[in-house]
Amino acid sequence: MNTNYTKTxxxxxxxxxxxxxxxxxxxxxxxxxxxxxxxAKLGLANIVTLTAIYLLSFKxxxxxxxxxxxxxAVTFGSLxxxxxxxxxxxxxxxxxxxxxxxxxxxxxxxxVSITGAVAHNLGQLLVASIILETPYxxxxxxxxMVVAIPTGIFVGIVARFLITYLKRxxxxx
Amino acid sequence: xxxxxxxxxxxxxxxxxxxxxxxxxxxxRASSDLEVVIKHQGTVIKTIPFNRDxxxxxxxxxxxxxxxxxxxxxLVSMTEANCRDQICVKTGEIxxxxxxxxxxxxxxxxEIVSKTQAAELDSIAE
Numbered sequence: 593m594n595t596n597y598t599k600t601x602x603x604x605x606x607x608x609x610x611x612x613x614x615x616x617x618x619x620x621x622x623x624x625x626x627x628x629x630x631x632a633k634l635g636l637a638n639i640v641t642l643t644a645i646y647l648l649s650f651k652x653x654x655x656x657x658x659x660x661x662x663x664x665a666v667t668f669g670s671l672x673x674x675x676x677x678x679x680x681x682x683x684x685x686x687x688x689x690x691x692x693x694x695x696x697x698x699x700x701x702x703x704v705s706i707t708g709a710v711a712h713n714l715g716q717l718l719v720a721s722i723i724l725e726t727p728y729x730x731x732x733x734x735x736x737m738v739v740a741i742p743t744g745i746f747v748g749i750v751a752r753f754l755i756t757y758l759k760r761x762x763x764x765x
Numbered sequence: 766x767x768x769x770x771x772x773x774x775x776x777x778x779x780x781x782x783x784x785x786x787x788x789x790x791x792x793x794r795a796s797s798d799l800e801v802v803i804k805h806q807g808t809v810i811k812t813i814p815f816n817r818d819x820x821x822x823x824x825x826x827x828x829x830x831x832x833x834x835x836x837x838x839x840l841v842s843m844t845e846a847n848c849r850d851q852i853c854v855k856t857g858e859i860x861x862x863x864x865x866x867x868x869x870x871x872x873x874x875x876e877i878v879s880k881t882q883a884a885e886l887d888s889i890a891e
Contacts, residue, residue: 627855630853630855672870699773703769706777724804724867724872728864729874733781734785741774
């Protein structure tokens with residue numbers, strides 16, 4: 593296959609993933625969710641990050657995350673929401689990419705998703721406790737870790753469907 | 766499910782359980798010298814001595830940001846806020862040391878601290 597051709601395909605795939613991530617984040621804000629604990633959410637955008645990790649290189653996945661967070665902040669958010677999303681997004685990407693690189697198919701995608709959700713919470717709480725100058729925010733972590741398990745399972749299942757489908761289309765070789 | 770998966774998920778559950786226990790231990794040791802510390806953008810703007818008889822409403826307005834903290838019957842809550850997500854109001858009531866209400870959009874926090882434990886924590890941090 594021609595290299596330019598492959599490059600263009602990758603560019604298209606990254607752009608589509610960024611757009612999907614933005615829309616999923618937007619949809620999530622409109623979904624009426626039961627209030628369990630401050631900060632708990634479905635984390636639908638993680639579907640896109642997981643897909644990137646499983647189908648693309650680390651650099652490409654990183655650009656998917658950074659572009660999604662940046663464009664979402666410019667479109668719907670503010671500076672502080674940008675910092676929270678960025679710290680959560682990058683930390684969860686690092687943890688999930690590491691798990692996938694080290695363990696590959698020996699680890700269930702759903703476990704990667706759950707761990708990513710926990711890392712996302714941790715990243716956000718760390719940044720929040722720095723910005724607000726209070727370590728007590730971290731007391732939300734234990735309950736958020738428990739909530740991350742069902743949400744991580746849901747996100748992992750959806751991501752598995754998407755990844756299986758994309759592999760079958762042979763859009764990426 | 767493979768072995769790795771079970772280990773990781775069990776690890777997350779155990780870690781959160783341990784953290785719960787640690788936090789409740791910390792709360793059980795708390796003495797009676799509690800106070801409600803209200804911060805805006807990381808700076809303390811108000812402290813209220815906190816016990817069962819405290820009855821106080823604190824209202825804070827900065828620019829067009831408004832937060833109302835109510836302390837009553839040994840419970841602290843954010844009764845009103847004009848932030849977009851209302852998470853602080855939905856957090857409900859807190860009453861134990863270490864508990865916190867956060868209003869992220871306004872960078873506004875309400876925490877219950879023990880004066881002596883806060884001093885201990887500070888000396889550890891230093």
